[in-house]
Amino acid sequence: MQYMLLLYGAPDAEPLYGTPEFQEMMKGFQDFNDRVTADGVLRGGEALEGTDKAVSLKLRAGKVETMDGPYAETREHLGGYYVLDLPDIDSALRYAAMLPVATWGTIEVRPLMNYNPANL
């Protein structure tokens, strides 16, 4: 099964650039990347720019409306994701617990939708 690990974190809870904690976080991600690559389970993953770089769009009555940033005033934002190919939710949760963000943010683990119901 494929699982997406969505990394949510509040920007003010993240370690600051230049601090030892920041170094540790970067090393944590590097270790994670090495691990999922070595285990052969990595199917994809990217980090996202902050929500201040985002543009939101919707189509209303045939007209495009855009504005800066997301509407929702959530404290935790989506900062990145991984897609992993794993046997079950327990292994997905085990990998999620290895991510540095898990210590200050939230990792949402979601199975990718399987479009062939016979394979469930």
Added chain:
Amino acid sequence: MAGAAPQAMAITRALTQVLSQDRGRLMAVLVARLGSFQLAEDALQEAGLSALVHWSRSGLPASPQAWLLKVAGRKALDQLRSEGRSARREEALARLIAFETEDSGEEIPDERLRLIFTACHPALDEKSRVALTLRTVCGMTTEEIARAFLDAPTTMGQRLSRAKARIATTGIPYAVPEPDQWDERLRAVLTTIYLIFTTGYTSGATEPRDLCSEAIFLARLVASLRPGQPEIEGALALMLITDARRGSRIGPDGATVPPAEQDRSLWDRETLAEGRALLETALSRRRAGPFQVKAAISACQMADPAPDWPQIVQLYTALLTMEPTAVVRLNHAVALSETGQIAAATAILAALRGELDGFQPFHAAEAAVALLAGDRTGARAAYAAAIALTANPADRLLLSKRLEALGPEGR
């Protein structure tokens, strides 16, 4: 043809009994072979229908359980063959055919630990865990479970189907967890079993299937399948000790009676002794955990000749380090007030007000502590607030009696 009708009835009865008593064992093996809860349940149901026909014709087989397993496997095989090609079909077919060829004995492996861990997986919501465990491991019918939780049978049926679908879509494994996830997953299992127990305990033993007995059965099962685990023993001990005073928890007038005021002659000494002995065994392993501490608190409430409050205070202090929740802090405060530390208890209660304002036991505790502090007006107000929040008639009666005992206003 005389005797045909009684025989048919005897067969039906025997089948019903096997399907209810051994359902957990049968389901556990079938899910392992089929890799799907839903498929296993459908196959077992079809095997039951087939059993009625065959057993009425040629009598009970030597091992009804082995017969049901074999036929359920074939029913599933039929079902899978009728489906289109799919990964699930290929996998399950391969597994089933392997079992068909090697499966010669009547010995049924006990796979129920896997079944329990899957049904109690934290990715399922609490109520679904409870329902799925009662259905698959205890063999309760959907109707019985619905009645125990005051739900409509269709609602409970939908909940069960959703839970089974979720196991498949979320990829919940049919496995006993690995050591690194064992503690967390065991906690989910024990919490689910304990929730079944407390639901039965507060609703009273009026149902045909008593939830307290089902919970104790489950805890005994887990303890026997994974011996030497102090938290499992602690959870079982907690339920046994609590169950021992079930006969005295409601007084002759229908009001709840707190343990300290119960008629001790009504306590089930045998169950209490078993619970205490089990708790001793658990504690001797020197790996403390919340269930062991709660069992010890329960045992101290039933100490002879009266509750051992100083010991209870210490136990709550220990529990606070494991479960720093508002409810544990509340119980800690109550225990403190019983040892005469009323100012400390009042201070804790004041700090908890914001969090527990809608929680009946908070106001009941506040009333008791106010009374100990000599504040009858405060006690009256708190009892009134507690009564307003109580849905349970027995608790309501107890609180009303307490309020009445305070006498008229202004004294």
